[in-house]
Amino acid sequence: xxxxxxxxxxxxxxxxxxxxxxxxxxxxxxxxxxxxxxxxxxxxxxxxxxxxxxxxxxxxxxxxxxxxxxxxxxxxxxxxxxxxxxxxxxxxxxxxxxxxxxxxxxxxxxxxxxxxxxxxxxxxxxxxxxxxxxxxxxxxxxxxxxxxxxxxxxxxxxxxxxxxxxxxxxxxxxxxxxxxxxxxxxxxxxxxxxxxxxxxxxxxxxxxxxxxxxxxxxxxxxxxxxxxxxxxxxxxxxxxxxxxxxxxxxxxxx
Numbered sequence: 559x560x561x562x563x564x565x566x567x568x569x570x571x572x573x574x575x576x577x578x579x580x581x582x583x584x585x586x587x588x589x590x591x592x593x594x595x596x597x598x599x600x601x602x603x604x605x606x607x608x609x610x611x612x613x614x615x616x617x618x619x620x621x622x623x624x625x626x627x628x629x630x631x632x633x634x635x636x637x638x639x640x641x642x643x644x645x646x647x648x649x650x651x652x653x654x655x656x657x658x659x660x661x662x663x664x665x666x667x668x669x670x671x672x673x674x675x676x677x678x679x680x681x682x683x684x685x686x687x688x689x690x691x692x693x694x695x696x697x698x699x700x701x702x703x704x705x706x707x708x709x710x711x712x713x714x715x716x717x718x719x720x721x722x723x724x725x726x727x728x729x730x731x732x733x734x735x736x737x738x739x740x741x742x743x744x745x746x747x748x749x750x751x752x753x754x755x756x757x758x759x760x761x762x763x764x765x766x767x768x769x770x771x772x773x774x775x776x777x778x779x780x781x782x783x784x785x786x787x788x789x790x791x792x793x794x795x796x797x798x799x800x801x802x803x804x805x806x807x808x809x810x811x812x
Contacts, residue, residue, distance in 0.1 A: 559793045560768045561747065562807040564714050569683055571803055576680055578795035580610045583678060586787050587613065587776075593636050596675065596778055611678040613776065636782035643751065643761045643775040643783065646742060651734035651757035676708035676776055678786065681725060683715050692720050692728065700732045702754070708777035709752040710786060714765075716746050726750045726762050733758055749788065751775045 564572050580600045587598040596615045642648075685695045702709055713725040721728045726748050727739040734757070745764035751774050753759040763772055771792055773785040796804060 559789075559796060561714060561765055561771055561792075563767045564683075564807075565716075566806050566809075567799075567803050571799060572682060574798050575795055576610075576682055578798040579680060579791060580678075582791035582794045583611050583786070583788075586791050587611070587784075591784050591787065592778075593784070610680050612674060613676040613678075613778065614672045615675045615778070636778055636784050637775075645751075645761040645763045645774075647739070647760075647762040647764075649730060649734075649737060649739065649760045649762065651730075651759070652736050674707055675778055676710070677702070678710045678776065679712070681711065681713040681715060686715065686718055686720055686725070689720060696728060696732050699729050699752075703733065703752050703758050704754075706754045708754045708783075710774055710776045711748070711750050711752070712771075712774075712788065713748040724748045724764075726760065730760060733760075745769070749774050751777065751783075753777045753783075755780060 564575075584598045584600040592598060592613065596613055598611050598613050600611055679699070681695075684691060686692050699709065699711070711725060711729070717724045723738075723740050724746060729750075729752075730737070730739045739760075739762070741764055743764065745766040747765035747767070749763045749765055749771065751761045753761070753775075754777070761775055763774060765771065771788040773787055773789070775783040776786045777783040799807070
C-alpha cells in the first residue's frame with residue numbers, strides 16, 4: 559500500500575495509526591530482523607525523551623553479526639557497511655562543524671542495565687506544530703546522535719513554515735549548517751537514517767504520497783545495519799484505521 563496523505567484525517571486518527579505502526583515495527587524487528595543480542599522495545603522513556611521504538615543491546619556483550627534464529631525460526635542478519643545503503647542522498651558532516659562548541663543539549667540515559675544503541679522516531683504533526691515543539695524535537699535528536707546512538711526518522715507530513723525543506727534539513731542544520739540540505743526533486747516527505755559516527759552520516763530517502771515506502775537502514779554499531787521493514791509494518795498498522803477514514807486516505811491515491 560503506497561504512502562497516504564495523513565493531512566486528510568485528524569491528528570487523533572494518525573495517533574492511533576502511529577501507535578499501531580510502532581507496535582508492528584517492534585514485532586518485526588524482534589522476529590527476524592534484529593540479530594542477537596539486540597532487541598527492540600516500544601515506547602520506553604529514556605531520560606526526558608520518549609523514543610518510539612528503541613533497539614537495545616545487552617550491556618557488556620559484543621554485537622554478534624553472524625546469522626541467528628529469531629523465536630519464530632526466522633533469521634536476523636546485520637549487513638556490513640561495505641554494502642552501502644541505497645538511498646537518494648547521502649550526507650557526511652564536516653568534522654570541523656561536529657567538533658565545534660555547541661550549546662547544552664538534553665542528556666539521554668536509560669534506566670535499565672541494557673545499552674541503548676539505536677531508536678526509530680515516527681513523526682506526528684505535533685512535532686512540528688510550534689517553534690517550541692520543533693526545538694524540543696531537534697534537541698532530542700542532536701543529543702542522541704552526539705552520544706553515538708543511531709537513529710531512523712520517518713516523517714509522513716510535508717514541510718511547513720518551520721521546516722521548509724523537511725525535517726532532515728532542520729536536523730542537519732543542527733549537525734552541520736555548512737552543508738544545508740534541499741530536496742532533490744518533488745518528493746517532500748522524508749525517511750532518513752543517521753549513522754552516529756564522528757562525523758555523522760545521513761542516508762536520506764525523500765518520499766511522496768502514493769509512493770511505496772522503501773526499507774531503510776537502522777545502524778547497530780559502526781559497521782553493521784539492518785534494513786527496517788517500513789512498508790510491510792505500515793500496511794499491517796493500517797488495520798486500526800476505521801474503514802470510512804481509510805477510504806478517505808485512499809481517495810487521494812486514485
